[in-house]
Amino acid sequence: MNAQESLKAWFDLNKRDLPFRNKPSAYKIWVSEVMLQQTRVAAMLPLYNQFLLNFPDMETLSRATEEEVLEHWRGLGYYSRARNLHKACQIVTSRYNGRFPETLEEALEIPGVGPYTARAILSMAYGKKYAVLDGNVKRVISRIFTESDEKKWQSLADSFLNLDCPGDHNQAMMELGALVCLPKPFCSKCPVQNSCKAFKENTIDKYPPSKLEKTKFELELHFYLIYKQGKLLLIQDSSRRFFKKLYTLPFLIENAKLPAKEAKNYLNPSYMKEMIGRLPSELIPGSASHSITHHKIKIFCHKTFKDLPEDFLLGHSLDSKWIDKDRLEMEFPSSIAKKILKFLPGTGLFQE
Known part of the structure; x- marks a missing residue:
């Protein structure tokens, strides 16, 4: 056989x-x-x-x-x-x-x-x-053939x-x-043990080779709940550093620990600074941790207390939509939305 x-x-x-x-x-x-x-x-x-x-x-x-x-x-x-x-x-x-x-x-x-x-x-x-x-198959193949080249x-x-x-x-x-x-295999139970070069050569732990861990940049994402008549504002902006193709809650990047040569890639859009400057807000208690490729992120959320002027979005040609609050996770399809929802009870925006 x-x-x-x-x-x-x-x-x-x-x-x-x-x-x-x-x-x-x-x-x-x-x-x-x-x-x-x-x-x-x-x-x-x-x-x-x-x-x-x-x-x-x-x-x-x-x-x-x-x-x-x-x-x-x-x-x-x-x-x-x-x-x-x-x-x-x-x-x-x-x-x-x-x-x-x-x-x-x-x-x-x-x-x-x-x-x-x-x-x-x-x-x-x-x-x-x-x-x-x-x-899973990559790990099996790498070990059977003792091949490091993906x-x-x-x-x-x-x-x-x-x-x-x-x-x-x-x-x-x-x-x-x-x-x-x-990753820590049960070789004694393996049906292809006799054909596995890594097992025969006692080099199982070398395959597949570990990938070098890239340095993770630390930063904070501050999301803002901007609402009117019970609906939340989502915006889409391909010029942003994150979520270029998604509708998201408006956010600012804060307290980023970056090499100087990377800083220019993490600038906040000018309209965001203007928007938040015009809206009194309060930091909601709580935070959440998140990671996006090579980024270690801490998430915060702010509740605003004033309606956004009608002409603001038009003036900045922003691609935006207003959504029912219970559709946030569907309309903002990221696990971040789920994390935000966990510490929002008590804001008066979301049902307890």
Whole structure:
């Protein structure tokens, strides 16, 4: 029995009973893969089942309104995933009559579908001979072949693929990385131990190589609750340092500890300084910690006491919207919104 056959036999005995593995379809696999981005399996499963009850197929999801989709995504966070999935399903429904395309080239043309997602769907739903490469598989491949160069991992994964059952093989590789070939692995339980060069050479701890930790810049983000008639102001500004494509609560960057050469990249827009200068505000008790790539962030929130003049937004040509306060997490699709909501009770803005 070769390594691929041993892996398949192990998977048949040890695989977790997950709903998207039962009678898999391209649509069900697609939904599961999107939900599993930045969400653990245990947290995702109840919401996955409920989502499919409401949107059992691509056509149903395509016909739904964005508001309906976001409502049934509630609890998963990162709402941009739901928006992108919704739009992509509409494209597939229009362009391919509701059937996910069967070639890698066409799949990669769908907005939001990258190499991993495309390969996962094509192999698991259609049996196409594509190997996937997620974080778990990267660790397995790096150790089996004692290969440190990440650029070579995809071709090695392709060479290791079980061509008789590519979908099961890909799931087995991901399962192996999730259950056995962990950062601190259980090598005695590994079905491909005899084919693993790192195990044979006793170099497991060297693969995959640790990435050098980049210096994290420390700073504060001060968000402002600007409201009128019970609605909160969100703005979008591509010139900002953070959240260039998102609608967010207005914010200022404060107390940034940066190298001098970086300071110019973290300047606050002049309209923000003017806006906050015209609005008396009060710091809400509490703070939250957050991280964005290479940034260690402390979050604060301020409540304003005066309506923003009607002409201000027009005068600065700001892309803005006023939203109901209970839609903040949906309209500002970042985990920061969820953190802000946790320390807002008591402001008089949000229901206790």
